[in-house]
Structures are given as C-alpha cells and as structure tokens.
Amino acid sequence: xxxxxxxxxxxxxxxxxxxxxxxxxxxxxxxxxxxxxxxxxxxxxxxxxxxxxxxxxxxxxxxxxxxxxxxxxxxxxxxxxxxxxxxxxxxxxxxxxxxxxxxxxxxxxxxxxxxxxxxxxxxxxxxxxxxxxxxxxxxxxxxxxxxxxxxxxxxxxxxxxxxxxxxxxxxxxxxxxxxxxxxxxxxxxxxxxxxxxxxxxxxxxxxxxxxxxxxxxxxxxxxxxxxxxxxxxxxxxxxxxxxxxxxxxxxxxxxxxxxxxxxxxxxxxxxxxxxxxxxxxxxxxxxxxxxxxxxxxxxxxxxxxx
Amino acid sequence: xxxxxxxxxxxxxxxxxxxxxxxxxxxxxxxxxxxxxxxxxxxxxxxxxxxxxxxxxxxxxxxxxxxxxxxxxxxxxxxxxxxxxxxxxxxxxxxxxxxxxxxxxxxxxxxxxxxxxxxxxxxxxxxxxxxxxxxxxxxxxxxxxxxxxxxxxxxxxxxxxxxxxxxxxxxxxxxxxxxxxxxxxxxxxxxxxxxxxxxxxxxxxxxxxxxxxxxxxxxxxxxxxxxxxxxxxxxxxxxxxxxxxxxxxxxxxxxxxxxx
Ligand SMILES: Nc1ncnc2c1ncn2[C@@H]1O[C@H](COP(=O)(O)OP(=O)(O)OP(=O)(O)O)[C@@H](O)[C@H]1O
Ligand SMILES: [Mg+2]
Numbered sequence: 261x262x263x264x265x266x267x268x269x270x271x272x273x274x275x276x277x278x279x280x281x282x283x284x285x286x287x288x289x290x291x292x293x294x295x296x297x298x299x300x301x302x303x304x305x306x307x308x309x310x311x312x313x314x315x316x317x318x319x320x321x322x323x324x325x326x327x328x329x330x331x332x333x334x335x336x337x338x339x340x341x342x343x344x345x346x347x348x349x350x351x352x353x354x355x356x357x358x359x360x361x362x363x364x365x366x367x368x369x370x371x372x373x374x375x376x377x378x379x380x381x382x383x384x385x386x387x388x389x390x391x392x393x394x395x396x397x398x399x400x401x402x403x404x405x406x407x408x409x410x411x412x413x414x415x416x417x418x419x420x421x422x423x424x425x426x427x428x429x430x431x432x433x434x435x436x437x438x439x440x441x442x443x444x445x446x447x448x449x450x451x452x453x454x455x456x457x458x459x460x461x462x463x464x465x466x467x468x469x470x471x472x473x474x475x476x477x478x479x480x481x482x483x484x485x486x487x488x489x490x491x492x493x494x495x496x497x498x499x500x501x502x503x504x505x506x507x508x509x510x511x512x513x514x515x516x517x518x519x520x521x522x523x524x525x526x527x528x529x530x531x532x533x534x535x536x537x538x539x540x541x542x543x544x545x546x547x548x549x550x551x552x553x554x555x556x557x558x559x560x561x562x563x564x565x566x
Numbered sequence: 567x568x569x570x571x572x573x574x575x576x577x578x579x580x581x582x583x584x585x586x587x588x589x590x591x592x593x594x595x596x597x598x599x600x601x602x603x604x605x606x607x608x609x610x611x612x613x614x615x616x617x618x619x620x621x622x623x624x625x626x627x628x629x630x631x632x633x634x635x636x637x638x639x640x641x642x643x644x645x646x647x648x649x650x651x652x653x654x655x656x657x658x659x660x661x662x663x664x665x666x667x668x669x670x671x672x673x674x675x676x677x678x679x680x681x682x683x684x685x686x687x688x689x690x691x692x693x694x695x696x697x698x699x700x701x702x703x704x705x706x707x708x709x710x711x712x713x714x715x716x717x718x719x720x721x722x723x724x725x726x727x728x729x730x731x732x733x734x735x736x737x738x739x740x741x742x743x744x745x746x747x748x749x750x751x752x753x754x755x756x757x758x759x760x761x762x763x764x765x766x767x768x769x770x771x772x773x774x775x776x777x778x779x780x781x782x783x784x785x786x787x788x789x790x791x792x793x794x795x796x797x798x799x800x801x802x803x804x805x806x807x808x809x810x811x812x813x814x815x816x817x818x819x820x821x822x823x824x825x826x
Contacts, residue, residue: 419700422666422667422670423667423670426670429657429659432618432654433650433654435637435638435639436616436618437639437668437740438639438642438672439670441639550658552660552718554662554663554704554718557666557701558701561697
C-alpha cells in the first residue's frame with residue numbers, strides 16, 4: 261500500500277512538471293495548447309533511444325530530451341502562433357496526433373507499437389536506480405517539481421511575465437506597445453514544451469520502458485485538466501490540480517475496486533470535471549494570483565544606488 | 567521634409583475601398599486633425615500607418631524611411647505610438663502596470679538592453695537598472711496625467727475619461743516622436759474635453775507631434791494647426807481650420823449635397 265502511494269506521488273510529480281509547463285502556455289500567455297502529451301512523448305522517446313541505442317547516461321539524456329522537445333515547440337510554434345484561439349487548439353491537437361503516429365510507425369527507431377523496454381535507471385552517487393527504489397525517485401522527482409515551480413515563478417515575476425500578461429490581456433495593444441508578441445508566445449510555447457520533455461524523460465527512466473499508446477490525446481486532456489482544475493495562472497494551484505486528478509483517477513485502485521470500475525471511467529471523469537469547472541468555477545479551485553508588478557519592481561530596485 | 571508622409575495609401579476590404587490612394591503629410595511639432603463622417607476611413611488610415619493593418623498598396627514613410635511593411639511592434643519602436651477608438655487598455659492590470667508595459671522595450675541606455683538573457687540568468691544588475699528606468703518613467707507619465715494616486719487600481723475600474731487619459735499615458739511611455747489619437751475625447755464631458763485639449767497642447771510642447779481623429783469640432787478647430795478631411799476613403803480637403811471650415815466639399819460631405 262505504501263508502495264502504491266509512493267508510486268502515485270511519483271506520477272503526480274511527473275505530471276505536475278508537465279502541467280506547470282502547460283500552465284505557462286495556457287494560463288499565463290493565454291494560448292490554448294492540446295499537445296502537451298506530444299512533447300512528453302518526444303522527451304520520453306528521446307531519453308529511451310539515447311539510453312538504449314546510444315548508451316548515454318540518464319542526466320545527459322534528460323537535458324537533450326528537454327531541448328529536443330523545445331525544438332519541436334519552436335517548429336510547431338512558428339507556423340501556428342499566427343492562429344488564434346480555436347484554430348491554434350486544433351493545430352496543436354493535430355501535432356500531438358502526428359507525434360504519436362510517427363512514434364507508432366517509425367519502427368527502426370521507436371520499435372513501433374512494442375515500445376522500448378530495458379531503459380536503464382539513472383545513476384546517482386554511484387548506484388543505479390530502478391523502478392523499485394521509490395523513495396529515491398520521490399525525492400528526485402519532487403526536486404524537479406520544486407525547481408520547475410521556482411523557474412516559472414522567476415519568469416512570471418520578471419518583465420517577461422509582465423509582457424506575457426499583457427499579451428494575454430490584449431495582444432494587439434501589446435504589439436502596439438512595442439512588444440514582439442510572436443517572440444514571447446514562441447518563448448512560452450517552447451519553455452512549456454521543454455518542461456514536458458523533462459517530464460517525459462523522467463517518465464521513461466522511472467518506468468524503464470515507453471510505449472506509444474501512453475501518450476495519447478487523453479493524456480493532453482488530463483494535463484490540461486490539472487491546470488484548469490487548480491486555477492490557470494497559478495503554478496501552486498497546478499500542483500494541487502495534479503494531486504487531485506491523479507488521486508481521482510487512481511481512486512478505484514486505491515479502494516481495491518478497480519476490477520468493477522471500467523477504465524473508461526477516467527475519461528468520463530475528466531470530461532465531467534472540465535464541464536463542471538467551466539460552469540461553476542471557471543477560475544479553478546484556487547484561482548489565478550494577480551501579481552502587482554509595481555510592488556515587485558519597487559522591491560527589486562530598492563537596493564540600487566540612487 | 568515632413569516627419570511622416572504617405573504615398574497613394576490604399577486599403578480595400580473586399581469591395582469596400584476604406585482608404586483610397588491617400589497622401590498625407592505630417593510636420594514635426596504640429597497638431598494635425600483628421601476628420602470625416604462615420605466610415606470615412608479614418609481609423610483604417612491610422613491602422614495602416616501603425617502596422618496593425620497592411621495597405622493594399624501605397625507607402626508610409628517615417629523620418630525618411632519606408633515603414634510600410636514593418637510589423638506594429640517595430641513601428642512603435644521606431645517612434646510611433648497610438649491610442650484606440652475603442653479603448654484597449656490591459657483591463658485586469660493596474661494603472662501603473664499599463665504604463666510600465668508602454669515603457670517595456672526601452673531601457674535608458676542601449677548597453678542596458680543588451681544581453682538580456684545573460685543578465686536574467688546571472689548578475690541581474692543591468693536588468694535591475696532597466697527595471698528602475700521603467701519604474702521611474704512610469705511614475706513620470708502617471709504624474710503628467712495626475713494618475714499617480716490611482717496607480718494600484720485596475721484599469722477597468724477607472725472612470726471612462728481617466729481610461730482615455732491612461733491610454734495616452736501608456737502610449738507616451740513608449741517615448742514616441744509622433745502620437746496618433748483615435749477619438750480621444752469620445753465619451754468625455756465638456757470639462758474633461760477642455761482638460762484634454764490642454765493636455766494635447768502640453769504633449770506637443772514636449773516636442774511630440776500629434777495626429778488626432780476627432781468628431782468634436784470645437785476641439786479640432788481650437789487646437790489643430792492643420793486639418794485633413796476624409797470622405798469615402800478619399801482626402802477631400804486639407805488646410806488650416808478656417809480654410810477647411812469654409813471648404814465647399816467639406817460642408818457638402820457633412821451636411822449632404824444641397825444643389826438647388
Ligand atoms: N476589418 C474590416 N473589414 C471589413 N471592412 C472594414 C474593416 N475595417 C473597416 N472596414 C470598413 O472600412 C470603412 C472605413 O472604416 P473606418 O473604421 O476606417 O471608418 P472611420 O472613419 O474610422 O469611422 P468612425 O468615425 O465611425 O470611426 C467602413 O466602411 C468600414 O465598414
Ligand atoms: Mg474610426
């Protein structure tokens with residue numbers, strides 16, 4: 261039982277990283293993206309291939325995975341960020357499906373539907389972790405959760421965050437204030453993709469295997485649910501959203517009644533959560549935190565010489 | 567040479583010719599009024615000049631350079647700012663933040679803006695100096711409009727007249743050489759309009775050239791050095807307020823043709 265709870269919190273951590281990345285795109289910048297699972301898949305498979313075929317270590321593979329995912333973030337970002345609202349969402353949805361299909365059919369590299377097995381665990385302090393070392397994994401993954409939280413906080417509290425907020429409020433006004441909106445939008449998209457790539461890499465190394473069916477559209481929706489449920493534009497709320505969503509989807513197994521609950525129930529559950537939230541609490545459980553940039557800047561510059 | 571001029575500027579929407587081969591010249595340190603009946607193409611002309619819309623044909627020159635194809639943010643950076651007919655403030659941001667965004671891309675020293683990414687990761691000292699510059703300049707513009715005591719209000723909570731002023735403050739924070747105002751007095755009461763007239767003159771006295779669209783004829787006739795009249799996308803007249811007031815075509819455009 262303890263083992264199972266540890267397992268759940270490992271997954272919560274991995275999803276929280278990807279969901280905070282998505283929150284940067286959707287919550288802070290106001291772009292609806294439905295392909296976070298695609299970036300996770302790219303991260304997971306990059307790590308899988310680098311570690312099995314090229315016998316690279318985990319930590320190098322993870323960094324490379326993050327960058328490859330963000331590279332795809334740029335590639336999809338440039339043509340699609342001209343699109344607005346619904347059109348952008350549909351384009352990202354298509355991208356996620358393309359990624360999944362490429363992985364499914366590029367047998368020579370991805371081993372197709374079989375997936376890649378036998379991914380070694382990361383080595384740390386001279387020992388190699390396996391999926392069994394759950395306490396160590398919990399620590400590693402939640403360090404990444406904390407780092408992601410801090411990283412996003414740093415971005416949001418800076419002038420970059422101010423620009424993202426302005427773009428979300430009114431993109432046309434922002435561009436006529438001299439803000440290069442395309443640059444910031446692609447930046448947010450790429451950073452979100454990078455974080456999903458890192459999450460995917462952790463996912464692959466923890467499970468020591470990857471399979472294409474994992475990274476389906478439902479996963480993108482689940483990650484979106486986490487960000488929406490907690491409250492868009494609030495990284496802490498996103499973590500809370502990840503806790504709730506993963507717990508809710510594992511509840512049948514936790515209560516030992518998984519054999520009588522069909523697995524499709526999850527999908528119904530996510531759909532229901534999205535619908536109910538949109539009707540009754542569109543701002544999410546916790547809601548957005550509005551920063552006061554004038555105060556932040558005043559504090560920040562208080563130690564500068566006159 | 568004019569500070570800004572257009573050559574055969576044209577914008578068509580399907581069959582509608584919103585701006586029909588218009589040439590205008592804006593001289594430095596002047597206040598130019600752009601008037602015309604509803605739908606005459608005034609806003610469209612502003613949009614094509616400021617890069618929010620692109621002309622079907624023709625050119626825009628600013629300080630001798632062709633800026634026709636530049637995107638809006640580059641046009642703003644080159645020294646052209648604007649406000650909107652339907653106020654476009656960042657509604658859920660504070661008054662102070664709105665002005666800070668106006669100042670966003672300008673550091674007071676070119677060295678400061680360089681290596682932004684490295685600064686962000688490392689020392690932060692240059693980023694801090696840049697932020698300080700943004701902060702202090704925002705205070706300056708808030709003071710200019712007496713908005714400082716409302717600095718922490720959300721823009722959407724300001725009275726209408728104050729929102730219009732805040733939008734001008736935000737535009738001025740970009741440090742423009744030329745400022746385009748699209749119906750700045752719309753929705754203002756007579757006192758507010760009077761104070762706006764004084765403000766526009768103060769802006770001109772700072773060495774900023776002003777172009778404004780306005781339906782309030784008292785305001786236009788009082789403060790403009792030159793007036794350009796559009797009708798059905800065409801420039802039908804230009805000149806001093808008194809020249810334009812007595813122009814037969816202008817009277818016809820506004821009152822309808824009275825041939826008897
Ligand atoms: N995006 C657009 N698509 C189609 N037609 C447009 C568009 N923008 C403007 N028009 C048309 O172009 C013409 C000029 O419109 P514009 O808004 O420039 O007029 P205006 O002089 O600013 O009028 P007002 O005094 O009412 O603000 C109108 O016939 C309008 O319907
Ligand atoms: Mg108009």
